[in-house]
Amino acid sequence: MWRGVASEGKHMSAWERETARSERRRPARETGGIENLGNSCYIAASLQLLRSMRGFVESVHEVSGDEDGKPLLAALGEFFRSDASELSASGVKREMGRVRDEYGEFDQHDAMEFMTQMLDTIEREMGDDAAHCPSRQNFAWRIEHALSCVSCGERSVMDESMYMLTLQLIIDENESVDALLDRYFIPEKLERKCSCGCLFAISTRQIVSEPKFLLLHLKRFNAVIARGVLRLQKLTASIRLPSKMSLMHAGSAAAEIVVPKSSGDDSDLEHANNASKSSPDTPGVKRHNTRSVAATRPFDLLAVISHHGNTVELGHFVAHIRERKSKAWKTYDDERVTSYVARDELIFNSLQEFERECYVVAYERDDNENLRQGNAQIF
Template sequence: MLAEHERPPGVLDARVGDKRVREEEEEEDGGMDAARRPRIELAAPQHAWSWRHRQDVLQEGKGTSAAQLSIVAERLLRASGDAEVGGGVKRPRTSATSAEPLPLEWPEVLGRTRGLRNLGNTCFVNATVQCLAHCPPLALFLRGGQYRPTVSIPGAFDAVLALAETVQRVLGGEAVAAAPYTLVRNLRSIGRRFRPGRQEDAHEFLLLLLDAVSRTLAGTPPSPLRVHGGDRARQLKAEADTIVYDIFGGTLRGTLRCLRCGLQSVSHERFLDLSVDIESVSSVDKALRRFTAPERLCGSNQCDCAQCGERGDAEKQLRVESVPNVLVLHLKRFLGVRKNSKMVSYAPTLDLQSVLVGELGEVAAPVQNTRYRLFGVLVHEGASVHSGHYVAWVKDTNGAWLLCDDERVSQVGEASALQQQAYVLFYLRVPAREDSHVEGSSSRNVE
């Protein structure tokens, strides 16, 4: 199927909350303010520098605007919980969170997987939903009937019920393809820029759908409102305490160090997925190594140091501080109108041990439960952003691999699932009892 793209997929390299705030800032303020340089602050455990813009801003020689600083402030609010390396994020149990430990495997084999009808350029919805439907902790929560709507507004869109209904049909065992009517009818409630009948970016849809589910679970408005101060902080805290962050949430630690005097600033950022560059790498392992490698900021990218009192070279680095239960890896294949169609190898298992941060900012000592198994591969077929089609390879509840192409679902071998031009990869954390780390081995996957 060919579909015109009015906006290049994959261009928005930001978390869901960032996209939402950026849209609001641009609409209200008419664009970004005058640029300001990143600053290394004395005794600042969380500095006001956007690590998600490390390449989009710094490498282009741009600074940090007031609008971006407001985005960072929201990130810091989301990251206010206590984190523990390798153990996920501790948070109090609420009505929006799972009452039991998250299941990291299927308790039983369910019925056959159903395909999803294409309702007019909706392959991006179908492929994304298939990956989410085959994510055990999310699918079991949606099928378990644990959710109770906290707000009842006639005619209001409930993202949890809409996704639960679709997932139930996908895993319902019937032979006839289902139709994701509720999700498609409410595309604009999920993302304000989405338009029915127009092909959209599956990665952006994934993040905005998870954001809508999280906001619904938290009882915050289905559409982002201009709420400031304490009310906004409470909204963000409630959204970050939902099962969405229990499942997909991890934490990054960013450091920015002045190379003249050694002053270092540290930030902590929650994430629902990791977006990695593939321009000069051949494997996902190498892309992750590059994502967490130190980078020198010099020339027009120099930073202002509070201790030195002047601009100078600096070094910045990201590392994983706490790992998610489900790891979503976004391979950045789109740059403007150009698509990078290179093959990037990925394995059926992945270990994040080598990219964890340690106590002093170094590679962490071996910890348990940092290994993952692949269960979903979302693929964009097409030569450019102007046309294409989305399909998904998913692991069924019986362990078999399936190719989901809209209405058509067929069983394939694992080799087929591992030889695709992957756009988004979905990895499920190995249960702790199965983890078999060998003491002292911390870079099993990385070449």
């Protein structure tokens, strides 16, 4: 959100004078903040997260020279190359405004939607050159989604590709992000009419290939109807973020689960869940090893976008980035950059607040380290 401060003088309101005094009391800013262009915190937070990803930045530099054919990539390349103490996202905002008119205006928007729109636009600009596409090189998942009839076992398979995985939160349920991932891949029973006449199928998902950077969207906004009006309700569940985790168990149910004939009650779902956890020799379970070798490697927590406020329209996005060398955290709040700990005071009010406000989480795959047992905590 825009937070411009007027010069102090006799024409200032009491609120403006107090805001100006508060600004003077703030510690000196570190470099690397992004100028607020007017309700552009969603742009700043998204760009700070992408800027922290060395592999993505290098991929953009390699293909961003053709300004005529790749205007967004050219703007991103210019942004990443800037060494100004205060960065400007005006070029990126201008090009995204040509993709969607509303991004060229001054209204608040969702950081997750903006980021995925940017990655999709990069893919379109790259055309048929998928091998060098920065979006696909760094963020693309491939997931095999299978539907198996609970009666005859007929199976259809779809190949899903995405840049960001959306994880559903449960109201007032405090969990870890790896538990949310596990739940995403649990088999579920769906209504689906088969040619044999059965009305139910078991849905399973399996990871075929993993991204270099794991982007997870924590779905904190649920659509609810209050007094006949549809609105978005924010969920304040606290989500623990391990500093290191793997996808070895998420989506590890082998490719084909053969469900015995039944009348379509919930025992079919129980069978599928048990099969997903079973050994390769379990009767009724046929397995195909299509998972990536990278599944044995850990992911390190790299960055978090937090959302403060009760609604997207009136809320505020900030980015928290973990420094590569020191492993210390910095908070990027538009132009203002602060360390997680300053003068023995937490920049976040508490760790609980951080867990309650995290909205987009980014992990980086560690290709130089074998998987360690157990997940370390964030702090």
